[in-house]
Amino acid sequence: MAAAAALMRSLDDGEPEARAALRALYAHAGRAHVVGVTGPPGSGKSTLVDRLVELARKEGRSVGVVAVDPTSPVSGGAVLGDRIRMQRHATDKGVFIRSLATRGSLGGLSASVFDTVTVLDAMGKDLILIETAGVGQDGVKVAGAAHTVLVVLSPGMGDDIQAIKAGILEIGDVYAVNKADMADAETLERSLHLALDGVPSRDGWQRVIVKTEARSGKGVDELAVMLRRHRESLAQGGAWERRSQAMAKAAFEELLEVGVRTRIKKNLASDKAWKTLLEGLACRRMDPRAAAQRGLRRLLRGT
């Protein structure tokens, strides 16, 4: 456990030895079931993840949690509640929890998530839950880095939330209508059913909706069964390998982008021709599209 934590820190610092270790681990990973958990803020994702951890531990399965954190390290007090809630698993050696911040970096979130998943996987974790910050690009991206995507919704969040739902509707495999004891839960379930009707099945899996009450734990058993059933469905149809590969490819593509972005920053700061581009932009002699065209010719091979 301590070794894994140390390795993850070294990876964050970009130490070459850590990269080599990760490479070795990667060759032997690929067994864990990676579940991405997403949904709008306030839907109860954290509590539900907590319950799923609890249940898996009761069944003797080991668990890793990767919590993708929306706040900056500076002002990050708001998610302390989650951190504290998860503390009750802190002394359980079968549970490993890691938080990753989404901000303050050049990007590379999927790659960090992927690294963490690789280490947890190689540690022998049976189940790895990636809890996303909620919505938007990050949520969609991270959810795409999983075998199974669990979308958590809850009733009574107003019209604006409808828009968010629309954004994350297609990405789910399993849907939890959480806070199912609330008045509008039936309505939410019905409209979700209707909305999902129009979405084609993926990898031969028909999307399922499970009603849960994360606070009391009601429905969590059934949710866990559905997550496992999705895993089995993937394994039978050959989609398990395909999704594992898509996870690696997503990390690869993101690392490419981070590498390119780093190079662009470097060029803008120190390369003379690039500085001329910026000056042209500044005095409106050149518009952003024209400047980008020239920049790309300087940046990419074979242009």
Added chain:
Amino acid sequence: MAAAAALMRSLDDGEPEARAALRALYAHAGRAHVVGVTGPPGSGKSTLVDRLVELARKEGRSVGVVAVDPTSPVSGGAVLGDRIRMQRHATDKGVFIRSLATRGSLGGLSASVFDTVTVLDAMGKDLILIETAGVGQDGVKVAGAAHTVLVVLSPGMGDDIQAIKAGILEIGDVYAVNKADMADAETLERSLHLALDGVPSRDGWQRVIVKTEARSGKGVDELAVMLRRHRESLAQGGAWERRSQAMAKAAFEELLEVGVRTRIKKNLASDKAWKTLLEGLACRRMDPRAAAQRGLRRLLRGT
């Protein structure tokens, strides 16, 4: 008006003539006050934007609105309400409204926003409001493409919203505590004051908080005054030019990234060496970091 709309459509389609027209417009733009409006879903951004438009029109100023839309064109019914609400300006020639979708593209949102702003600016609009989808990377990015950033918050949105607030706290110049007639408005204002106390002033401007009630229109006058005061403060301190340039630079950098991403997709689809990389990833012979390192050498000049 019709010509501007046609030009924007041609830009979306990537027509070279449209690009040339934009280049010509860009050289003569730079007069409009661009205000980015962001904040969590449900805080009342759209209604407040609507009020600001109304007020500016009363004062005889012309207005452009760029609404950045979180939903896909397919399932985008949820924001129809906003669209309808804005319809009441539809017959007013002094108001031009354009929606941009955040999803379903290779990126390039900031660039599209920038193009639209350039056209509206060259059309002679005095005020351009960019209304973002809410939170996350897109919100921060688009808000950064403005002279003035207005952050809209409202009370009673629960703990999860706190986390989002933390994420958008530093980017604002003017803050609206909307729905100020609600019970917790005082509390929100106080905690916002406390939170902003720790944030250093930017471009010599001390961040301000204005209480508004977008539904009734209360406080919107004062908000408009503060937005204009920020503009004057920027102009006096020389920061106006600096922010205008930052907007162009953001569009430029994003266009570079889009160009690179397009190239990567092309390589992955058709280049033999890149396909070998993907195969190595798929059979775990190579981990994503190693593959990305090789990819970057093939992609970038001078590596």
